Amino acid sequence: MSIIKLMDAKLANMIAAGEVVDRPASVIKELVENAIDAKATQIRVESFDMGMKKIVVTDDGIGMDLVDAHMAFSRHATSKITDEQDLNHIHTLGFRGEALAAIASVSKVILKTRQKNHEGIQVTYHGGHFISEGVASLNQGTIVEVSDLFYNTPARFKYIKSDFAEKTAMIDIFDRLALANPEIRLSLYMDGKLIKQTFGNRDFHSLIDQIYGSKITEGMTVFEHTVSKIHMRGFLVSPLVSRSRKKDISIFVNGRYIKNYALIQAVIEGYHSMLMVGKYPIALIYLQMDPSLLDVNVHPQKYEVKFVNESMLAYHIELFVKESLLKKTHAIPETLKEIKKTFKETYTPTSIDFTEIREESIRETELALPKIPDLEYIGVFSGTYLLFQNDQGLYLMDQHAAAERIRYEHYYKALAQPSQAIKNLLVPHELTLTKEDLDVLNHYLSTFESYGFGFDSSLNLTHLPIWLEHQEIEIALESMLTMLSKSQKIDLATLRDSLAKDISCKGAIKANKALSHNEIKALMIGLRTCENPYTCPHGRPTLIKLSHYDIERMFKRVVS
Ligand SMILES: Nc1ncnc2c1ncn2[C@@H]1O[C@H](COP(=O)(O)OP(=O)(O)O)[C@@H](O)[C@H]1O
Ligand SMILES: [Mg+2]
Incomplete structure (x- = not known):
């Protein structure tokens, strides 16, 4: 007797959801990326009870019509690519058409949306099932409300880490999205309280200050170069402000935050002996290049990106970081306050003997x-x-x-x-x-x-x-x-x-x-x-x- 059966769509979505949405932070990532792809200029993110009770993302993008608002919940339904050629020049953050279907299969979603010169509409899905549709009143754009995340997948629910871990993960995701999009105003609220906001005015100093804390950009070094048609901009926070983890070295390619070991290592090498052992810089590298030079179709969460000429890129990044940090003229720390902030550790010199400097x-x-x-x-x-x-x-x-x-x-x-x-x-x-x-x-x-x-x-x-x-x-x-x-x-x-x-x-x-x-x-x-x-x-x-x-x-x- 044959025993293989096709899964129904709902079951397939729930399994796929495990890859795309594993925690509240990934819901935020997917919804904000959709808003960015919809050309939003302002995006508000709200989370309640660490995102487990409700996550709301509001944008002022192009909105959807009623047919698309339903289509958006089907797996592999996307407005962003149509054929395999499109895979070679992806300009949007999403393209798999999985996220909304996956999120909806493990939560209760109300999607309200309104296109220019149209009426607002709303559709509701619970656990991937259609519940209702109707008119809604809102400005142009889209509001996605995700409630009771993982209510129907207790195993996943249990897997959620501590409140603190979820909160950190949500803020991390928000930070990267905000840093990747200097032209968009983004704000993050948690349980009604404003946590962070950016101004969307392309001013990187204010953007970086908003994300990492005021005045972090004092003494920041900036570089900008184009090599083999790859445009590189670097924002290098002063080596006097360092972190014990590498995660504040961020690489963005064509507006997307990515992870790439070689490039991160290149930044660290560029800072070289200016940081204490085991300390890492805060640095942001923005790359702009022809999409055909990268392959983003690697992982559903789309963080890993492969480059056609990775070692050349790493070489240049290291060089630019090093050169521009060394060129920085007023690098003598100015005040005691600045020093105390960075060097809390006490230091015991371990010299053996004195040698004359020749x-x-x-x-x-x-x-x-x-x-x-x-x-x-x-x-x-x-x-x-x-x-x-x-x-x-x-x-x-x-x-x-x-x-x-x-x-x-x-x-x-x-x-x-x-x-x-x-x-x-x-x-x-x-x-x-x-x-x-x-x-x-x-x-x-x-x-x-x-x-x-x-x-x-x-x-x-x-x-x-x-x-x-x-x-x-x-x-x-x-x-x-x-x-x-x-x-x-x-x-x-x-x-x-x-x-x-x-x-x-x-x-x-x-x-x-x-x-x-x-x-x-x-x-x-x-x-x-x-x-x-x-x-x-x-x-x-x-x-x-x-x-x-x-x-x-x-x-x-x-x-x-
Ligand atoms: N905030 C939004 N504004 C306008 N359209 C949206 C929004 N969110 C989702 N969509 C539409 O729904 C489709 C499906 O979204 P999603 O499941 O995230 O897949 P993908 O982003 O990979 O296309 C998108 O292609 C887009 O057309
Ligand atoms: Mg998407």
Whole structure:
């Protein structure tokens, strides 16, 4: 006896719903995307009881006629594509024709809609079944009310996470939709309370401030470039404001928020040593390109997007992020308030000994265009902070952070061409290594050789790279061994960065070390020749400025 039967439409919709609507936030996403596709200029999102009681999305878009208002609830019914050719140049956010059918199959939906110069109408569906239709009074546009989500799918209902998790998910989705659509006014209400709104005036500074909190865009860097017909705009929030998760690095392509590992990684690399380890920036990258260069038909929630030339794109993004952040001129943190906000962590320097900064390593040519102004040394505070002044105000330099930055850039450059030049030791240097270290050393001998280290048969050091000071041999080898034993796979770029960070921190001037005038001068000159002098390799500031105005304000000579 044959046993295979076709599912009825209702059952098929409920199964599909599992993919499209798994939580209240995805209902918001689908409804707002429909409003955007309907050319809305204003969209209001309301949720009640974490979206489980009711979600209402109101737009001022083109609306639907009665036939379409019913059609919209059928699976695979869409006004957005007609044949397979259309799949290659999708201009709308939706195109599968699944969302409304899926939402309606697991909730109670009232759809009210009105086209220009027409009467308003309304249709009601419960659990995917038609209930009623009639006239409705509303302005041009569409209102979709979704009540009692998952009322008929108890399994899904149970799966809903904590209130907090749902609330965060809804806000996250709203944020992305708002950031992706700077020309649309969006507002989000929860249980009647306004949570966030944007102004739809294409002003990215105000948009980003509305989403992430006021004044986050202070010190933001912006870039705009077109490469191979791909238009790229980047909004890079100052590295002084960082997050511990990657999720505030957002990539938008043709008005759509997407996830793409390579591009996110490119942004992180672009910020490179300006952020502390484990910290990530807030950055937004907007790409505009011919739709034929991407494939969005990957997943029902349509987040993953594949690019035709992904590595080229990643390369350019990294480059633009890096270049524009380095170009930023006034990167010296201005006030104490700004610093406190970002650097709550206390930091214990772990230096081993002091090494003089060699003046000969400073290239005079670069002094022509210093990123740090000419400053007069006036004293030291707390044995650690060097004080300088000029006509702009007072400057505090963290001597350890500054020394670390200088050493980091020195080693980072040196490690770029690791095996260029070596120096031989007259007497092989005996290493004080544990048995484990020796095993690692043996295993990675060729890596060490590629960096310019040479060993005799009993693993005594016979030659070393020219860039390494004799007294830093142990520090460098220890760092390399630790790195290699932690990660079997060696990624030379990471090795270079971590090694430079590690060596530079270990050998740098300690806090509380008294410095001679010459040492202070060398520190200042060294910092002025750095590519990125404003932060140590872990992202802490090296120099803080208190302007005349700041100081006068503290003494209440001026009021504001
Ligand atoms: N807010 C809206 N305004 C106007 N038309 C809408 C709206 N929401 C849905 N529609 C219509 O309903 C259709 C089905 O919507 P949906 O199920 O989300 O599928 P898709 O968006 O993939 O086409 C859309 O193609 C569109 O024609
Ligand atoms: Mg849709």
